[in-house]
Amino acid sequence: MIQCWRLEDARQTLVIGVRDKQLAEVVYWGPRLPADENLETLCAAHGLDVAGGMLDQHPELSICPAAARSFQGQAGMALRDGNGKPILPKLVFDQAVAETNALTLSYSDQANGLSYRAHFAIDAETNLITTWAELDADQPINLQYLAAPVFPAPQLSDEMIDFAGRWCGEFQLSRTPWSAGMRSRDNRTGRTGHEHFPGLIIPCRGATNTQGEAYGFHYGWSGGHRMIAEELPDGRRQIQFSNASDTELAPLTYFKTAPLFVTYSDTGLNGCATAFQRHLRDRVVTWPHPDRPRPVHYNCWEAIYFDHKIPELQAIADRAADLGAERFVLDDGWFGKRDDDTTSLGDWFIDARKYPDGLSPLIDHVHGLGMTFGIWFEPEMINPDSDTYRAHPEWVLGDDHQILGRHQMVLNMALPAVRDYLFDRIGKVLTDYDIDYIKWDHNRVLPSPDADQTRGTYDLLDRLRTAFPQVEIESCSSGGGRIDFGVMEHTQRVWLSDSNDALERLKIQHNAALFLPQAVTGSHIGPRVCHTSGRILDIRFRAWVAAQRHMGFEMDPRELTDDEADVLRRVTQWWKDNRDWMRRADILRLDAADPAVLAEQHLRQDQFVVFAGKADTSTQIAPRPLRLTGLDADATYRVDLANRDELARKGLSRGQSPLKTGPIEVSGQYLMHHGITLPWSFPETMWVIEGHKI
Structure with missing residues (x-):
């Protein structure tokens, strides 16, 4: 018995088939099929011949490949019972719920008390397919690994493109030839990571940026991911994405993958890029002020670092406004006794030494210049040298003997008391002052990965956005360490890299455009001498590179010569004149x-x-x-x-x-x-x- 369903938009068709109540397979994914295509014939034609030295039947390369079916590659889930014994699910098809542009397939395993659901939805306007999986158990079980629904990879492809990187060197393309066996990437840093952005592009032979066929994948999760691109001994290829393995630390009865976003393109890598850009901008991000033009930023970090003096900040704000800035962001150093990065994280109280009358004198001055005001927090982190740590050492995630990162530890965001404290402290600052923007930083990896940490952070972000809906939030993590569609459900901007070196930025932005639109991608003009590379670059080059994305400045503007200031004003005005249509534009490499x-x-x-x-x-x-x-x-x-x-x-x-x-x-x-x-x-x-x- 064969059952088939199709989801499609103007350029692609996805056909999913179930044979004899086994787990469904992606029977076809590619250019849009004729309306009268016989799907059962496609499903039957999908079968492979059997030769010597093989099993008597090919195990299904299904949406969740099953070890119990003698599957010879990576299975789609790995489970253990309460005693640590492996569970080998034997899922049987129950029902399908087909709606306009959406499909849910349900399976059960009565012997093991399991229920599995796979969800698929296609957006006809953005050309992106969203899919995720859910697993229910009658008794608490231990989850090692659960893949989002699995897709086959094209045969006429010689390589895959995924992403490596480092601090100040994010979004480096890695091109790996297909070969027998598995390319596996298990990012266990506890955040999205500079090292491995959760994306994958598979170009078919001859594809370029602008022409040919390509398939794109992105896993929308901020807690670390696992990616598998595997060529089986019989030649079939599969793509799997999931949360990083072994990050569900407690037995549970319900598990859910993050959404996997996929798309097919017949216009090269750019077809994948435009689908991801449009979907992120128009479907994932929710904007506090959707009709307001994106404001030109000024961030004071590379001007003053921790040396906060109100008269200097006011003078810098005067100069920034004269150059065209529309939002002033006060960075690290305004709270606790924060004179360097060794102290006070967690003590979200205004430093009365630096701000004896609070933030009002600075904010009022900034508002008087016609700029809005933003502020920096790093809520998930804590310094051992802080009043908060001394009062609540039990709030820290991980062992007492862990290695510190930037002199800091991580708060356990799974604890309601931690989230309540942070909500109260951040909320008081947002209540007491007219603030429309938060730069939300995350400057170290976790001591060990934990999915509850990510869920707790999402919860806190949602609480704050509900209480302060006018506030926009930027996801920063030592630059580009937490950029993905998961965190972008809760924020509106990303800080692509801590590098303001325009030459490095040019490369990082070019590659990140495979997924990120202009509207969410912050790009700032740094100092004449770049603080992360030591390179000296002309103001014209620095300004135009920043004008490619959401533009801002991040230097002491008092260092500018008259000529440099004139250039910056001209480019900033050009950006303002064009920002509205560029916000909606496709970025094509x-x-x-x-x-x-x-x-x-x-x-x-x-x-x-x-x-x-x-x-x-x-x-x-x-x-x-x-x-x-x-x-x-x-x-x-x-x-x-x-x-x-x-x-x-x-x-x-x-x-x-x-x-x-x-x-x-x-x-x-x-x-x-x-x-x-x-x-x-x-x-x-x-x-x-x-x-x-x-």
């Missing part, structure tokens, strides 16, 4: 013929802007044309340099490139298949090209 160029195109209906960053010295003499993407081939576009005023600084550029003197009008076909020939430039510079459909 371009395939630059010159490997020294990292280029992307922000496209929204009939308007686009291209940022072409020169990260290195070109091997050839003259610039190679840069192909654009996603345009109307038959339309004419007016294309112009937004930063033509920088031509005089490009040194050796002596030719008569048309864009140097004015706009050009050319077809979309020309722009996509020949491309724009840009003027010559030095490394560590940016050309900004604006285009409008005529």
